[in-house]
Amino acid sequence: MSKRQMHFGAMIHGVGHGWGEWRHPEALADASVNLGFYQQQAQLAEAAKFDFAFIADSLHIHTRSSPHYLNRFEPLTLLSALAASTHHIGLVATVTVSYTEPFQVARQLASLDLISGGRAGWNVVTSWLSGTADNFSKAEHPPHPVRYRIAREHVEVVQGLWDSWEDDAFTRNKQTGEFFDPDKLHTLGHQGEFFKVKGPLNIQRSPQGQPLIFQAGVSEDGRHFAAQTADAIFLLPETFEDAHAYYQDLKQRAKRHGRNPDALFILPGIRPIVGRDAAEVERRYQQAVELVSIEDALVALGRPFNDYDFSVHALDAPFPDLGSLGDNSHKGTADQLKRLARDEQLTLRQLALRFSQPRRDFTGTPAQVADALQHWFEHGAADGFIINSLLPDGLAYFTELVVPELQARGLARRDYPGRTLRDSFGLSVPGNRHTLRRTEAGVA
Numbered sequence: 001m002s003k004r005q006m007h008f009g010a011m012i013h014g015v016g017h018g019w020g021e022w023r024h025p026e027a028l029a030d031a032s033v034n035l036g037f038y039q040q041q042a043q044l045a046e047a048a049k050f051d052f053a054f055i056a057d058s059l060h061i062h063t064r065s066s067p068h069y070l071n072r073f074e075p076l077t078l079l080s081a082l083a084a085s086t087h088h089i090g091l092v093a094t095v096t097v098s099y100t101e102p103f104q105v106a107r108q109l110a111s112l113d114l115i116s117g118g119r120a121g122w123n124v125v126t127s128w129l130s131g132t133a134d135n136f137s138k139a140e141h142p143p144h145p146v147r148y149r150i151a152r153e154h155v156e157v158v159q160g161l162w163d164s165w166e167d168d169a170f171t172r173n174k175q176t177g178e179f180f181d182p183d184k185l186h187t188l189g190h191q192g193e194f195f196k197v198k199g200p201l202n203i204q205r206s207p208q209g210q211p212l213i214f215q216a217g218v219s220e221d222g223r224h225f226a227a228q229t230a231d232a233i234f235l236l237p238e239t240f241e242d243a244h245a246y247y248q249d250l251k252q253r254a255k256r257h258g259r260n261p262d263a264l265f266i267l268p269g270i271r272p273i274v275g276r277d278a279a280e281v282e283r284r285y286q287q288a289v290e291l292v293s294i295e296d297a298l299v300a301l302g303r304p305f306n307d308y309d310f311s312v313h314a315l316d317a318p319f320p321d322l323g324s325l326g327d328n329s330h331k332g333t334a335d336q337l338k339r340l341a342r343d344e345q346l347t348l349r350q351l352a353l354r355f356s357q358p359r360r361d362f363t364g365t366p367a368q369v370a371d372a373l374q375h376w377f378e379h380g381a382a383d384g385f386i387i388n389s390l391l392p393d394g395l396a397y398f399t400e401l402v403v404p405e406l407q408a409r410g411l412a413r414r415d416y417p418g419r420t421l422r423d424s425f426g427l428s429v430p431g432n433r434h435t436l437r438r439t440e441a442g443v444a
């Protein structure tokens with residue numbers, strides 16, 4: 001049996017997560033709306049045989065939003081362009097279930113899967129910013145548990161629509177004039193709690209049959225949904241122990257749902273800082289630290305709490321008691337932060353900096369970073385990683401220095417195993433449910 005290898009995704013995030021990264025002397029200040037930047041980053045990741053490029057998204061801004069949030073590309077449009085400038089790398093788009101119709105999403109992702117030759121993935125998010133409702137003609141932002149009920153039904157409808165046409169439905173017979181075989185076209189006829197969708201979808205089954213589902217649930221509802229539905233799960237763990245506990249929990253949940261836990265990939269998001277030697281590591285680490293001011297860190301900390309304004313609290317007093325604040329937004333992360341502040345008795349300043357400043361756990365020379373990744377991978381905390389960077393050349397350093405080290409250890413692939421994102425994860429194409437039913441009925 002071939003050795004298990006790490007899976008990698010590149011989170012390509014324009015001018016960066018925080019408020020200060022765009023000011024780095026080498027940063028492209030317009031990166032979030034610069035196609036050339038995204039093409040270059042995706043090509044770097046592809047040269048290193050990464051499984052996928054990942055584009056995050058949200059749908060509400062205000063004047064304190066980070067520079068990337070204020071002015072960025074819509075993910076599916078961007079990924080369609082990247083499909084034409086890459087050949088193997090998967091293309092994972094964030095699309096919310098709370099402010100879209102399943103028909104639209106099914107059609108867009110099937111189109112991306114066809115355009116890219118089978119490389120599409122969907123990061124299913126529920127949207128945590130309540131202001132989003134004001135942009136979508138909604139009276140209120142749905143509460144957290146309702147958002148996950150919407151998510152379950154939305155994904156079920158999308159996946160049903162993806163099977164509207166059996167694989168060989170389009171006969172396109174110029175002699176007979178038969179464009180499609182009507183027996184191989186299926187109407188969904190869905191009527192549920194939130195959606196009423198008749199179908200069929202107006203696009204054929206795509207190369208992957210079912211584009212891959214990515215999720216990042218942290219809360220109880222989120223974990224339940226992810227373990228049941230996702231092919232790959234993102235998380236942002238604080239420590240190895242957090243990642244390990246999450247990994248074990250999600251694999252157990254997958255088993256309880258009758259799934260093969262090895263077909264569910266757990267991918268922590270990390271921000272490695274790499275240097276060729278100790279001096280360069282320290283120089284790059286300090287550059288990254290300088291990009292995060294305390295003012296910006298406070299605003300960043302507010303995000304999982306529905307953009308709460310922490311500047312009203314004393315910086316060096318204990319982290320304030322926020323009651324249930326955060327329960328209806330990025331609940332899992334908000335709970336995690338409250339717990340961390342309580343367990344370690346942190347002040348507001350300490351928690352804010354801890355949340356935003358670069359960490360040391362994946363900072364080092366190529367061999368040191370590879371050691372850390374290998375430890376997580378071999379000790380039940382990760383099946384791979386999402387690489388995100390604070391410095392503008394962070395992905396280049398990682399792919400050019402760390403990936404060869406991992407390849408030499410047999411832990412990272414040297415070539416793509418096939419053409420599709422499913423091939424990269426070793427997942428087969430699921431049969432069309434209607435074809436399967438017909439085959440089973442025929443056999444019986």
Ligand SMILES: Cc1cc2nc3c(=O)[nH]c(=O)nc-3n(C[C@H](O)[C@H](O)[C@H](O)COP(=O)(O)O)c2cc1C
Nearest residue numbers: 056057125216217218219222234235236269331332
């Ligand atoms: C690596 C990573 C990337 C994420 N990207 C997005 C995103 O682009 N848009 C979004 O609305 N939420 C995003 N999320 C948030 C998750 O969808 C989810 O809301 C969050 O992890 C909290 O879990 P919960 O909803 O179960 O409380 C991301 C989470 C992680 C860990």
